[in-house]
Amino acid sequence: MQPPINYRQHGPGPVVQLNEPPVSRVGRFLRAHGRRLWWLHSVYALAIGTGVVAFASQGFGHARFLAITLAVAWLLLVLLFRVRDASGAPHTFDAADPKTRVRFFVVTYALKNLYQGMLFFLLPFYWKATTTDAANAVFVAVLAACAVLSTLDIVFDRVLMRRQWLASAFHGFALFACMNLVIPALLPDTRTLWSLLGAAGCAVVSFWTLHVTAVAVKKRITLAYFALSLASGFGVVYAARVAIPPVPMYVSSAGVGPEQLPDGRLAMEVTTLHPSVIQELIAVTDVVVPGGKGDRLRHVWRHEGSEVHRTSEETARIAGPAGVVRLRSTLRGEDLPRVLDGRWWVDVETDDGQLVGRTKFEVAE
Incomplete structure (x- = not known):
């Protein structure tokens, strides 16, 4: 070879x-x-x-x-x-x-x-x-x-x-x-x-x-x-x-507004508003629960990081679509702090403190 x-x-x-x-x-x-x-x-x-x-x-x-x-x-x-x-x-x-x-x-x-x-x-x-x-x-x-x-x-x-x-x-x-x-x-x-x-x-x-x-x-x-x-x-x-994210739960929609429709949704969602028009604010969030409903949920309103108001699921839950937990909470005049200007957000949390989702808005002159 x-x-x-x-x-x-x-x-x-x-x-x-x-x-x-x-x-x-x-x-x-x-x-x-x-x-x-x-x-x-x-x-x-x-x-x-x-x-x-x-x-x-x-x-x-x-x-x-x-x-x-x-x-x-x-x-x-x-x-x-x-x-x-x-x-x-x-x-x-x-x-x-x-x-x-x-x-x-x-x-x-x-x-x-x-x-x-x-x-x-x-x-x-x-x-x-x-x-x-x-x-x-x-x-x-x-x-x-x-x-x-x-x-x-x-x-x-x-x-x-x-x-x-x-x-x-x-x-x-x-x-x-x-x-x-x-x-x-x-x-x-x-x-x-x-x-x-x-x-x-x-x-x-x-x-x-x-x-x-x-x-x-x-x-x-x-x-x-x-x-x-x-x-x-x-x-x-x-x-x-x-x-740690609370899988498989997640917030599919969330918003804050002054008025609610008969079906539970907000008539108007706001992201920025003037302090003079704030009389009552409503937060509505939809939480999808593909793994079933094992947790109690709550709304926590915060202003510049400080807690202002919270509601439990017993008082906040309303009727919603199948497979979704719809929560509604209201922030009224007696719950408002003296200074309204700044960043606001509403957190959806489990009773164990895990954050499921958040919606934000701002109050400015």
């Missing part, structure tokens, strides 16, 4: 072999352009994620399927970090055994696709439940960052998956965000606080399955640490509940 002939072009450049086998050519091409191809794949994955967002926007009924995706992602993480190769080292991209590297590549590729589907699916639900000028906007920003990160193959493989604690934190956040939506999908009419605590418990248990062996679990001290971490998880989530 004739050996390959080396040929070099004039000037600097790689040596090209004539009669080179096709497999070798493909391998050389991948070595030379592999990084660029991965970035192109990331762009493709981002486009797929956009399609998932559009699919999720069609309705809440598909959310229950996230539970299956979560279970598969957890199993793959356990396989990645708890199953070791023949040398006793965990599966990594830098493993000495080529088969181990291939397994690592296959597992991480599957994980990326699962995370992309989960996180992009969550985005429209959390976005609708978020108030952009409130604390819960940070949560949806972190969720969006994680969704984009799951499409960046080089960062995901070479940074995130190489560090067990970082991969565990990423998985814990994704699992918490998913379970917070899955619980009301599987158990309608669940109070959002119970969904939060249930999601926190699932995240803590998942973290332990990735870091603690079955032998260690049998020790009393390990059980004590587990109970302490579970209680800490509940406490942190309860304290941070105001910064």
Whole structure:
């Protein structure tokens, strides 16, 4: 068989072999352009994620399927970090055994696709439940960052998956965000606080399955640490509940005006008005509850951040469309502060203090 002939072009450049086998050519091409191809794949994955967002926007009924995706992602993480190769080292991209590297590549590729589907699916639900000028906007920003990160193959493989604690934190956040939506999908009419605590418990248990062996679990001290971490998880989530959107609830419409129609809607919505015309203001909000009615809601009127008036659901709820909780509250003259000028807003909150939505208006001379 004739050996390959080396040929070099004039000037600097790689040596090209004539009669080179096709497999070798493909391998050389991948070595030379592999990084660029991965970035192109990331762009493709981002486009797929956009399609998932559009699919999720069609309705809440598909959310229950996230539970299956979560279970598969957890199993793959356990396989990645708890199953070791023949040398006793965990599966990594830098493993000495080529088969181990291939397994690592296959597992991480599957994980990326699962995370992309989960996180992009969550985005429209959390976005609708978020108030952009409130604390819960940070949560949806972190969720969006994680969704984009799951499409960046080089960062995901070479940074995130190489560090067990970082991969565990990423998985814990994704699992918490998913379970917070899955619980009301599987158990309608669940109070959002119970969904939060249930999601926190699932995240803590998942973290332990990735870091603690079955032998260690049998020790009393390990059980004590587990109970302490579970209680800490509940406490942190309860304290941070105001910064977490109350999915799947969201405000579909909200406004403030001086008069109401017979069907419960406002005859006129105002955004700016003069103090002299304020005699009585009415706020009407429609809250969509696709996961059922598990929370009691309230209106809280605020002027420049200070609470002026609040009403409970028992006195504020009126008839509205199916699947919607319509609240109406009235701010009368006796409830008005002496100085009316400034920014006003009416918050829709759960009894546990989670912000569902907000409508704003301004009083100016």
